Amino acid sequence: AFAGATVHDCFNWLSVLVLLPLEVVSGVITQLSLRLVSVFRLQPGEEAPELLKVITEPVTKLIIQLDKCVITGIAMGNEGMRNRSLVKEWCQADTELSAANKSVENCGLSFDSSSTHVKCRHLFASTELSDLSVGLILLAASLVVLCTCLLLLVKLLNSILQGQVAKVIHKVINT
Numbered sequence: 170a171f172a173g174a175t176v177h178d179c180f181n182w183l184s185v186l187v188l189l190p191l192e193v194v195s196g197v198i199t200q201l202s203l204r205l206v207s208v209f210r211l212q213p214g215e216e217a218p219e220l221l222k223v224i225t226e227p228v229t230k231l232i233i234q235l236d237k238c239v240i241t242g243i244a245m246g247n248e249g250m251r252n253r254s255l256v257k258e259w260c261q262a263d264t265e266l267s268a269a270n271k272s273v274e275n276c277g278l279s280f281d282s283s284s285t286h287v288k289c290r291h292l293f294a295s296t297e298l299s300d301l302s303v304g305l306i307l308l309a310a311s312l313v314v315l316c317t318c319l320l321l322l323v324k325l326l327n328s329i330l331q332g333q334v335a336k337v338i339h340k341v342i343n344t
Contacts (some may be wrong), residue, residue, distance in 0.1 A: 175342060176326055232292050233307065234260065255300050260289040 192198045234257040242250030288294060295302050330338065 234289055236290050256293050256295060256303055257289050259286045261285055261287055
């Protein structure tokens, strides 16, 4: 933990020592942020786009998709929704245009003949597992991925912080 905190502190100090003079001299970070805002055409008071969601959503949709209608129904106190599975089984649910001209999912239980419904194509779409089992499997898998990434990060930092860099850090920390 102490080594991790030290690496974190060194990263913070090095970021300030490198980026602050760079920004003061050239204004490169200000120019970069102005260009990003202009590219995304953000207006004051408008919600910023979720950049990470663009990367993570396709991957998570391959693993699991949750039925938002069931979640909303449970939150609203609909007792009929408590016995339904949270794991989405049918995708491309019937959509209708709302007043705001947005596509919203129809949470009705009946399927119209005009809408097309296909079986979802995620990892847990056709399983007979309970929601608890699916949740525990996902929890275990995410913990394994998290620990693996942390171990690889520590190994990478250890390999980088050897030699002359390690001597400099030891001198700075020990003083």
